[in-house]
Amino acid sequence: MAEEKQAAPAKGNWMPVVALAWFIPGGGHFLLKRPGRGAILAGCVALMFVLGLMMRGAFFQWQTGDLLTTVIYCGGFIGDLMAGVLFLLARAFGYDQVDVAGHVHDYGTKFLVAAGLLNILAMVDAYEIATGRKD
Amino acid sequence: MLTMNLSHFEASMLFALLTSIVLGVITKRTDRERIRYAAYCFGYFVVAIFGLGWLMYLGHG
Numbered sequence: 001m002a003e004e005k006q007a008a009p010a011k012g013n014w015m016p017v018v019a020l021a022w023f024i025p026g027g028g029h030f031l032l033k034r035p036g037r038g039a040i041l042a043g044c045v046a047l048m049f050v051l052g053l054m055m056r057g058a059f060f061q062w063q064t065g066d067l068l069t070t071v072i073y074c075g076g077f078i079g080d081l082m083a084g085v086l087f088l089l090a091r092a093f094g095y096d097q098v099d100v101a102g103h104v105h106d107y108g109t110k111f112l113v114a115a116g117l118l119n120i121l122a123m124v125d126a127y128e129i130a131t132g133r134k135d
Numbered sequence: 136m137l138t139m140n141l142s143h144f145e146a147s148m149l150f151a152l153l154t155s156i157v158l159g160v161i162t163k164r165t166d167r168e169r170i171r172y173a174a175y176c177f178g179y180f181v182v183a184i185f186g187l188g189w190l191m192y193l194g195h196g
Contacts, residue, residue, distance in 0.1 A: 040160050044153045051149060054139040104139070107146040114150065118157045125161040135164060 014130035021126040023084045025119045028126030041122040049086045049115035057108025058099040059087075076109075082116030082123075144184070151180030 021028025026042030029035070060076030063069060080087050099109070128134045141149070159173025 037160055041157060044157050048150075048153050051139065054137055055141065055146070056138060103143060104141060104146075107141065107143075107150075111146075111150065114154070118154065121157055121161050 014127050017126050017130040018123050021123040022082065022119065025084055025086070025115075025122060028123065029129070032126060032129050034129065037125075041118075041125075045083065045115050045119050045122065046086060048111050048118060049083050049090075052108045052111030052115060053090060053095065055104050055108030055111060056097050057105060057110070057112045058097045059091075059095075059112060060109075076113055079113035079116040082119050083112070084119060086115065087112075144188075147184050148181070151177055151184065155180060 017028045017031055020031055024030075024042070025045035026038035026040075029038030029041060059080045060073050062077045063073035097105070097108075099105070125134075155173045155177035158176050159169040159171075163169045163172050
């Protein structure tokens, strides 16, 4: 463990760690020399995202209006965006599922957002490691 | 593109499994604690899935 701590970036230098953790799920942990945890987090986020795609879930579009619409659509969009490179690649390769009725599509949409939310948890964990709040 | 048609049960169990693993990994300090906490979270997810499932079934009449 002591060797791991010496190899990690200095405390306070958390910006690149968090940025990498967002862009590549688990990447922040790899940068901090925690490859085991990074691999598990990357696998879970990627699997959740791919399952969402395979269930033909829809991405949220940025949309404002009344409070509920704003919270759901803008929050959903931010959740999708937090999956990092997975979201950007899906968009770049033209994935564009319209929102249709059906429980499978609904689960797919929630899986896509949940992948981003799990990645936020991974980013917070990477931040705490980078700032020395946890091992 | 490959597509999947999962039932409510299958989809919610997959969600519970992946979420439990992440919660276990990020919240605890030792591997033993992580595995225990992930199993603990998964157990509660399963209880909630069955509980809410029965509640909706009975509430539906």
